[in-house]
Amino acid sequence: MKIYRTTEGTIFEIVCAAILIILWIIVGCYCFGSQANLTSGARTSVLTVAVLGTLAVIITLVSAYKPEQMINLPIRLKSPRQFETAVRLTRIVAIEEALILLCAVPLAAHPDQKALYQTLVYCLAGVLIATVLVGTFLIFKRK
Secondary structure, three states, X not given: OOOOOOHHHHHHHXXXXXXXXXXXXXXXXXXXXXXXXXXXXXXXXXXXXXXXXXXXXXHHHHHOOOHHHHOOOOOOOOOHHHHHHHHHHHHXXXXXXXXXXXXHHHHHHOXXXXXXXXXXXXXXXXXXXXXXXXXHHHHXXXX
16 A cells, blocks of 8 residues: 555654754764763764764664565554554654664763653653554554
């Protein structure tokens, strides 16, 4: 089934792009700003987290256009309602990945202050898992 661009999909993609732009501004300030005081190892870890996380978000957004081929679901998508729900779920997961990434970059930059950022990452990861479980259940229920 072909997935066409919709206003809702465009809004999800714009939100992801805005989060990633904010992320890269933060990365630029951490790594190359006038007050940047990171060690070489911390700078490398910040850039690695940012690049790999950005790629993960982009791949998730691209997979929304071919859910039956790129998403490993435990059920076969048969109806248009199931396709719509799978696409919506994929885009929501991309936004949640971007938010986790937004918390993971400061964690990589300042491992000594990990309590707050680590708690945020764990909470967002829990929300991500719950979203996937509820979304999979909703896809299964839609006929």
